Every structure is written in structure tokens, then in C-alpha cells.
Amino acid sequence: MLTQLSIKNYALIDDLSVKFNNGLSIITGETGAGKSILLGGLSLILGKRADLSSVKDDSKKCVIEATFDITKYNLKSLFKSEDLDYEPLTIIRREILPSGKSRAFINDTPVNLDSLQVLGVRLLDIHSQHQTLQLTNDDFQFQVIDALADNAKLLETYSGQLKQFKQLKKALKALQEQKAEAIKELDYNSFLLKELDDAKLIKGELEVLEAEYETLNNVEEIKEKLNASHELMSNDDIGVTASLTEIKSQLSKLSNYSSSYKSIYERVASSLIELDDIFSEIEQLQDQLEADPDQLDKVNAKLQIINNLLQKHSVSDIDELIAIREDLRSKIEVTEHLDDDILETQKQLETCELELQKLSDAIHDKRSTILPKLTQQLETILETLGMPNAKFDIKLNPSEVFLDNGKDDLQFLFSANKGGQFNELKKAASGGELSRIMLAIKSVLTKYTQLPTIMFDEIDTGVSGEISNKMGVIMQQMSKKMQVFSITHLPQIAAKGDTHYKVFKEDIDNVTFSQIKQLTQEERIVEIAQMLGGSDLSSSALAHAKELLN
Structure with missing residues (x-):
């Protein structure tokens, strides 16, 4: 989970430091107050390319630093593979220098952006209404299905077997190419060897x-x-x-x-x-x-x-001729033994393929078993989110080849309206519908796997009060198993938070700065009342705000 964020000399932020708690954290603020700046800073932590134009004072260094508690994420092997020091409290830092160059550090170890991105996706997931491409991606859809099917161990074994299968295929191809090349040279080499053998050469x-x-x-x-x-x-x-x-x-x-x-x-x-x-x-x-x-x-x-x-x-001299003779003899012997090597490799490949097929069948069976359950859960959640006619048709079709995650081709089809035709998600659902589908999928996933911190960026745009209330409830439920942030303009969602932060702008010496602060209970009442009725606080808005918070 994200425990602390500090930003210096970035956009409208001069020097900001904020601590975060687990559970559901709400972030509110007027349009243009700096919420997008906050997200921009976090994106740099996740490995986005730096832009010197984002630096507030280009004569000074810009520094963005985030601290994550990663004890529950099982990331020791990832840190080892990336040659990084594992720390339960991991600190990621980005620096943009006045020269325009950017530097990145994980626990004070310099890293490239690739390493930052590999770790970043395991720590923080920023999701907005306009960032739903992941939902239409096969890899993500398989991730959802396999989480519910509890396929992690099977997939790990399959991955190792697939690696061996590819290595054997590569080795077999190399042997066959070597044989084809050797056959071309065999007659000539045999002729040369016979000449040298017939000469009966003796050293000296x-x-x-x-x-x-x-x-x-x-x-x-x-x-x-x-x-x-x-x-x-x-x-x-x-x-x-x-x-x-x-x-x-x-x-x-x-x-x-x-x-x-x-x-x-x-x-x-x-x-x-x-x-x-x-x-x-x-x-x-x-x-x-x-x-x-x-x-x-x-x-x-x-x-x-x-x-x-x-x-x-x-x-x-004759010594060199004798060496050539023995080298030719070795080449011919290798050619003669290639058939044995090819036969042995083919046998290993067949055995490996059989085992791979068994594993892919087991993965397929477990996936097939949970599809009705996944479909039912998603449709139930979407019904509460104002999509009563949402239907899924998820199909697993056998693939002709072994893929990275099994031998299934996936069709994740969706229909939003009664009597409507099923189609691919990106064609069948609007932006707002995709956001609600993503929320539904993430809420299902939290029951089966440890997800990184998720930040919903105004995915409630265009949603009615009652639906937003249901969205808030779902986020609350998710936050019991993971850290959830919601950047929102809706008071119904804002009231569901365990912690509430406000982003605001202030002018100091004719210079505008963005700030963020954690609100007290009284400040939350005022903030939610303003979200309900505007800047003119009425007693009814305050009462409604208290009612929502209670």
C-alpha cells in the first residue's frame, strides 16, 4: 500500500508531503485544484517518461518520492530478478534535473524506467473512465479468470514446461539444420578423408x-x-x-x-x-x-x-595433414551420430508436449468450471450499478498452439441491452459502462487475489446519485482487502471513505500553489455539504452531509 508521497518543484506544487492510510481514501477538490498534478506525479513513480515542462522552477531539481508497504505482495523474487535490495518499506524516487535528464531509484538503487514499470504495475493501479483499454486486453481477462480458477500454481508449472518445450524445439531445429548442412558436406568430406587414409601418412x-x-x-x-x-x-x-x-x-x-x-x-x-x-x-x-x-x-x-x-x-608438413584427417573423421562421425541425437530430442519433445497438453487441459478445465460463477457475479454487481440488462458470454476455444498461459483462445463478449447482440467489450460498452464493468471485475478480483493499491479517478462521472452510492459501497467492500483511492466529485462516494483528503490551490506572494491535506470530521462535513449544495452552506446541506457520513 502507498503510505507516503512527497512532491517537490512539480507543476503547481512547491513542496508537498502527505501520509496515507489503508482502507478507502477519498480525494476531492475543485476542478483545476491539482488532482491531475497528483496523478501526474504518481505516474512518474510508475515509470512514465519525465517532461521538463512539468517542473515548477526549471533552475531546481524536481523530486517525487513514494513509500510503499509491500509486505503482503510476495515481491522478493521480483526484486531478486531485477537485482534490487528488498525492503518491506520500499521507497521509489524520481528526479528531474534542470538539464532535463531524469533519474529513478528504488531503495536508493539507480534503475531504468523498465525496472520501474515492472515494479510499478505491482504496486499501484491508476484507473479512470478513459483508461479502460486494460479491460479489453486478453491478458487482463485471463488474469481475472485464472484468479477465480486458482490456476497460479498450474500456470507456474506450465510456464516452466513451456520453456523446456521451446528449448527442445529450438534444439531439434538446430540439429536438423546441422544435419542438412552436414549432408551437403558429407560426400566431399568422405572423399577427402579417403584420400588421406589411402596415403597412409606417418608422422615424420x-x-x-x-x-x-x-x-x-x-x-x-x-x-x-x-x-x-x-x-x-x-x-x-x-x-x-x-x-x-x-x-x-x-x-x-x-x-x-x-x-x-x-x-x-x-x-x-x-x-x-x-x-x-x-x-x-x-x-x-x-x-x-x-x-x-x-x-x-x-x-x-x-x-x-x-x-x-x-x-x-x-x-x-605431414603433422598438419594428419590433424586435418582426424578433423574430417570427427565431422563424419558427428554426421553419422546426428540421426541418433535427432531421434532422442524428438522423444524428449514428444514427452514434454504430452505433459504440456495435460497441464493445459487442467488449466482449461478449471477455467471452464468458474466461468458461470464469474458471469453471475459480474452481472449481479452490474445490476446494482444501474445496468440490469448487462450480460456476458465468455467462451474458451481450443488453440492450435501452446500459448504463454495455456491452450485457450478467449472470447469475452458483452451485451449491455436486453435483446442486444453480444460483441467485444470495446465495441459493446460505452466509456461509462466500461468503468462500471472494471469496478465490478476489480471488486470480484479482491476476493481471490492480492491486488495492488488502486486509484479510481472520477470513474463515477455521469453516474446518478443512487448508482454512485452503490459504487461507493463496492469500493468500501474492496477496501477491506486492499488500499483504495477514489478521486470523486460525488458526495455519496466521498462519504464512504475511511479517510478524506482535499486538494486545493492557494496564492502566496502572487504565486499559485497546489496543496493537499487530510480533513477532520468537521471539515469533511463542510466539504461534503459544499459538494451537495455549493459554496453557500445551508443547514439542510450540512444535515444531509452528516447523514451521509453516518
């Missing part, structure tokens, strides 16, 4: 093949050089081995003379051992070496295959 193979090719391709030259080297080492007259053996023999006689001779002798002996090794290895290479045209052709062919693959895939 390229260097080995290149070395083998060079050997086989130059076998005669290698043979000639090895033979020449063998001859130079093994010749008895001029061979390197024989000469080095003779040098070793000569130096061995000097090795005992000094360490210098011994060192050079040992180096020659070591060189002779290394030379023997080289000689043996040359002999082995000679034995192994032979021309092999077939092997040369094989090596050359394999090199050609590898080089073609390197060029085709724009890489520089």
Missing part, C-alpha cells in the same frame, strides 16, 4: 622419404665415391690407413721420452681407431647400396602423393 615420414629418394636417385654417384674412398683408405702403398699405421709406429718409439710425444702418439692412435670405424662403415654402405628402380618409383610416387596433399590443403 616426409624427411625419411626425401632422404631415401635422394639415395636411390643418385646410387651410381654414391657408389663411385664410396669405392674411391675405400681405395684411398685401404691401398697398401698410398692408403690412409697404412700411412697412419706407420706414423703410429714411429711415434710409439718417442712416447717414453716426454709427455708431449706421448700425447701426440695417443692422438694418432685414437685417429687410427676412428679411421678403422669409418672404413668399416664405408664397407657396410657399399654392401647395402644397390640400384632399385622399383623402390625409387614407389618412393617417388609416395612423395608425389604427399606433396599434392600438402598443396591441396595448403599446409607445410
